Amino acid sequence: MQSPAPFARIGTRGSPLALAQAEATRDLLARAHGVDPTAIDIVSFVSTADRLKDRPLAEVGGKGLFTKEIDEALLKGEVDIGVHSAKDMATTLPEGMTLAAFLEREDVRDAFISLTARGIDYLPEGARFGTSSIRRAAQVKRLRPDLMIVPFRGNVETRLQKLADGVADATLLALAGLKRLGEDRRATAILDAESFMPAPAQGAIGLAVRAGDDRATALVAPLNHLPTSRAVTAERAMLAVLDGSCRTPVGALSRMEGEGIVLQGEILSLDGAERFAAEVSGRAEDGERLGAELARQLLRAAGPDFLSRWSLP
């Protein structure tokens, strides 16, 4: 007997975190529409970013690489909904695709993890800091120019094993990812978001559908969390103006104040020696414009040659 057609098909990467996010999305969809979770298929893809694990993301070509295979499956109609960490999504989406909803955001902060030190300040002179994120590297170097940055990618378990193996003395991970994996007890310390700004859209999950797919759009609509959607829209608009290819260290932090949004942003030189920060505020529904305005302020402060001086070649 042929099995019935699935209620919906979700596309995701196959990492433990990506699968946890896809399962959370499936369960929310099932509950919102009164169907059994088993009626929703989860289809996993190996992304280019996962295949090129040993090289810094900014070097291999940036964010589109996390989503390319899923985007293609979505556009071909092999899946109906792409589930993505919003911070891994390129600011310009492929033609024919739209971000139709954002799940309620998890904690935006970064977690510090070390087997030997209780915080960045406590690391010994010249200690090795494991990260392949140019934002985290620049932020760490700004606080501790003596530390040595060593490349560090892979999923949470891999990174913890690398710490145990002595490849690095400390690392940073998004607390959101640790929480979704039920691994937040692994955090040695949680960094204050004001002084150590998260990546734009960190902690948020975006749901992509084919543009014009009214059914998929309606399926994900009840899952949209408006404050998250507004904050992430503003942060991504800032990033789009600054540097869509994620070759410049950028931090962002937004908070809602009633119907208003306060958006803070920073850009840093790769070595952390230079930093420019700014803040804008306005109506939460104007996030797109506010994010772009913040980016222009940062670019004005940094000077016209900043991006060319401080981006990866």
Ligand SMILES: NCc1[nH]cc(CCC(=O)O)c1CC(=O)O
């Ligand atoms: N670039 C990898 C990535 N993309 C999203 C998360 C964490 C989850 C999130 O921010 O929503 C991570 C891992 C990390 O930065 O520790």
